[in-house]
């Protein structure tokens with residue numbers, strides 16, 4: 249059977265079952281029949297032309313590539329960085345076999361249920377502003393979730409996006425030298441969109457959730473992708489124009505880490521203290537137990553759980 253015919257057959261049988269496909273909600277639990285999920289997935293595939301349709305951005309999403317399966321969009325982006333690619337290209341994948349997160353952690357997400365992409369930016373930035381780029385992305389994701397879904401997303405410095413203390417997304421920024429040694433930033437973003445509770449492994453580093461679980465309804469990933477690319481474009485233009493203050497102000501507003509007492513690992517050493525602020529270039533400012541004020545940079549430091 250051809251792919252188109254198989255999809256048609258599935259759609260017809262879904263039509264016949266229409267009466268049984270409503271979402272069932274039980275407390276905070278999102279329970280979906282496999283038919284509901286299959287129909288939604290079929291109707292809501294990430295298609296490049298649909299994502300770019302009516303996208304009003306200057307740079308981000310100038311070219312959109314959608315892949316059914318890949319190892320990691322970071323790997324594809326790395327290869328693309330050595331070609332004459334269009335600045336602002338975004339590579340989405342429906343499934344990754346070797347998805348990765350910060351500090352060499354794996355990042356996995358069931359097929360058709362997440363937003364997994366890498367954005368390539370040709371950007372000449374001072375190396376100590378790399379953390380600011382992570383923050384710019386975290387601000388965009390948080391703002392998009394808050395404004396489009398009215399969910400109370402927050403940032404755990406530097407790159408975790410949480411809802412109610414549970415991880416819903418993350419940012420991974422890598423630097424690659426492209427043609428003529430130009431700096432290319434590879435910005436990997438992973439968001440748990442339509443996962444149900446059964447989709448999460450029992451043990452994760454941080455408790456995890458999805459937008460659909462929090463929203464108690466499945467989410468249109470295409471609309472979310474468009475809203476997010478637009479918001480990233482807006483914040484990236486603020487960064488390009490050196491208005492760092494706007495970014496750090498918004499970051500502070502969204503950041504759950506300020507005021508927390510925690511232990512941070514930096515270049516193999518542990519520091520305990522209270523977080524007092526986010527510095528002007530996106531570092532975490534802490535008052536250590538000995539009274540010393542120290543700023544940690546996101547590329548080196550990880551918060552201990």
Ligand code: BTN
Pocket residue numbers: 319320321322344346347348349350351353355363364365366407408417418419420436437438439
């Ligand atoms: C983190 O929270 O540690 C960052 C997660 C980043 C995951 C995304 S998914 C798309 C892109 N491809 C990858 O392999 N990783 C990033």
